[in-house]
Amino acid sequence: MTDFTEIKNNLKKIGYKVTTFEKGCEAAEYIGRAIKDSTVGIGGSQTIKELNLYEVLINNNNDVYWHWIMEPETAITNAMTADYYITSVNAIAQSGEMVNIDGRGNRVSASLYGHKKVFYIIGKNKITKTYDDAIYRARNVAAPLNAKRLNKKTPCAVSGNGCANCNSPERICKAMVTYWGPMSGMETEVILIDENYGY
Ligand code: SF4
Known part of the structure; x- marks a missing residue:
């Protein structure tokens, strides 16, 4: 079993609420209890898909906007101002910095502003020793798998050899954001799961 003590303490020091779970299904149940009668935006996230969070949330909320399963432009626009936004990250360092790369910008921009609360849901496979390792992982593991x-x-x-910092017209890496802490005026919770999810 993973010892989340160090990363949990560091995230709390930075100002995040942190919750840990042994299993993804427990995390999904927790999210289902935490978000009700609201509007929810979901970022492009393999983790969210694997946890079936859309299915968990759709029955108990007014609207759930996810561009992976509905008309993208409308879903993305509505997700930007939903009460809650849920997504994952490409990597998280033991010291608490989280890193996300985006091609369209909707995921990183929606995660930074405009909601009552943002949840980051993160499998243990995304945890790295240092901040530099987190950047490396985002660029050389997560982004290539997404491409x-x-x-x-x-x-x-x-x-399959990692990032070549390409100049390809199909390049998916257009911005990289480091979350040094929760955005001012917006509650942010990090959920760590002792299983592998997403890339
Ligand atoms: S090779 Fe290009 S698309 Fe692939 S990870 Fe690097 S910058 Fe992104």
Whole structure:
């Protein structure tokens, strides 16, 4: 079993609420209890998909906006101002910094502003020793796997050898955001799961 003590303490020091779970299904039940009678935006996230969180949330909320399963432009626009926003990160350091890379910008921008609360849901596979390792993971592990999932003709997707900092027209890495702490005026909770989820 993973010892989350160090990362949990560091995240709390930075100002996050932190909750840990052994299993993803427990985390999904927790989210289902925490978000009700509200509007919810969901970021493009394999973790959220694997946890079936859309299905968990849709029955008890007014609207759930997720561009992976509905008309993208409307879903993205509505998700930006939903009461709650849930997503994951590409990497999280033991020291508490979280890193996300985005191609369209909707996920990182929606995670930064405009909600009552943001949840980051993170499997143990995303945890790195240092902040530099987190950046490395985001660029060389998460982004190439996402490029492959999207069938992009980028060097990373074709070679499987990590990021080539490409100039490809299909490049998916257009911005990289580090979350140094919760945004002012918006509650933010980090949920750590002792299982692997997403990339
Ligand atoms: S910059 Fe290009 S090569 Fe590097 S991960 Fe992104 S899409 Fe792949």
